[in-house]
Amino acid sequence: MGLMTPVLKGYLTDKGFKVCSDAVQVHGGSGFTEHFPVSQFMRDCRIALIYEGTNGVQALDLVGRKLASKGGRAVMTFFQEIDQFIGENDTDEGLKPFIKALAEVKAQLQDGTMWLMQNGLQNPDNAGAASTDYMHLFGLTGLAYMWALQVKAAQAKIAAGSSDPFYSTKVVTAQYFIERILPDAGAHLTKLKTGSATLMALPAEAF
Ligand SMILES: Cc1cc2nc3c(=O)[nH]c(=O)nc-3n(C[C@H](O)[C@H](O)[C@H](O)COP(=O)(O)OP(=O)(O)OC[C@H]3O[C@@H](n4cnc5c(N)ncnc54)[C@H](O)[C@@H]3O)c2cc1C
Numbered sequence: 779m780g781l782m783t784p785v786l787k788g789y790l791t792d793k794g795f796k797v798c799s800d801a802v803q804v805h806g807g808s809g810f811t812e813h814f815p816v817s818q819f820m821r822d823c824r825i826a827l828i829y830e831g832t833n834g835v836q837a838l839d840l841v842g843r844k845l846a847s848k849g850g851r852a853v854m855t856f857f858q859e860i861d862q863f864i865g866e867n868d869t870d871e872g873l874k875p876f877i878k879a880l881a882e883v884k885a886q887l888q889d890g891t892m893w894l895m896q897n898g899l900q901n902p903d904n905a906g907a908a909s910t911d912y913m914h915l916f917g918l919t920g921l922a923y924m925w926a927l928q929v930k931a932a933q934a935k936i937a938a939g940s941s942d943p944f945y946s947t948k949v950v951t952a953q954y955f956i957e958r959i960l961p962d963a964g965a966h967l968t969k970l971k972t973g974s975a976t977l978m979a980l981p982a983e984a985f
Pocket residue numbers: 825828829830831832833834835
C-alpha cells in the first residue's frame with residue numbers, strides 16, 4: 779500500500795483533471811462558461827493535484843523513499859504478482875493482446891526501475907528529474923494489469939452466456955486503453971532516462 783499510495787494519488791489525479799478538461803472540450807464554448815457545471819468540476823478537480831501532497835512531491839516520495847524501502851521488496855512483489863498473472867494466462871487466446879501489452883509495459887517499468895537504481899543513487903537529481911515520468915509509467919503498468927484482470931472477468935461472463943453489454947463494453951474499453959493510452963509508457967521511459975543534466979543546466983538567475 780505504501781508503494782502504491784503515491785502512484786494512485788499522483789497518476790489518477792493527473793488523469794482526473796485531464797478527463798475534466800476533455801469534458802469541457804466536449805461542451806465547446808459552453809463548457810468554458812458557467813452554463814454547465816463541467817467548468818466547476820474542472821476547477822474542483824485541479825486541487826486534487828495540489829493537496830494531500832502535491833503530485834510532484836508524491837513522485838519524489840515514490841522514487842526517493844518507497845521504491846528503495848526494505849531493499850525494493852514492495853516493487854519486487856508487484857513485479858512477481860504481474861509475472862504470475864502473465865504465466866497463468868499467456869495461453870488464453872482471448873487475453874493474448876492484453877497479456878502482451880502488460881508484459882511489454884512491465885518490462886518498461888523494470889527498465890526504468892533499473893535505470894533509477896543505477897543513476898538515481900549516485901546523483902539524487904537524476905531520481906528527482908525522473909520521478910514524475912516514473913510515477914506515470916508505474917500508473918500505466920498498474921492500469922494495464924487492472925484492465926487485463928477486468929477483461930479476464932468479462933470474457934468469462936461472455937463465455938458463460940451473458941449478453942450484458944457491460945462486459946463487451948469492458949473488453950472494447952480495454953482495447954482502447956492498450957491502443958491509445960498505454961503507448962505513452964514508452965515516452966515516459968524515454969524521458970525519465972534523459973536524466974537531470976539539462977534540467978539543472980541553467981543557473982537560478984535564468985529563471
Ligand atoms: C483548497 C485547499 C484545501 C486545503 N486543505 C488542507 C487541509 O485540510 N489540511 C492541510 O493540512 N492542508 C490543506 N491544504 C494545504 C495543502 O496541503 C498545500 O497547499 C499543499 O500541501 C502544497 O503545499 P504548498 O501550497 O505550500 O505548496 P509548495 O509546497 O510551496 O509547492 C509548490 C510547488 O513546488 C513543488 N515542490 C515543493 N517542494 C518541492 C521539492 N522539495 N522539490 C521539488 N518540488 C517541490 C510542489 O510540487 C508544487 O508544485 C489545502 C490547500 C488548498 C488549496
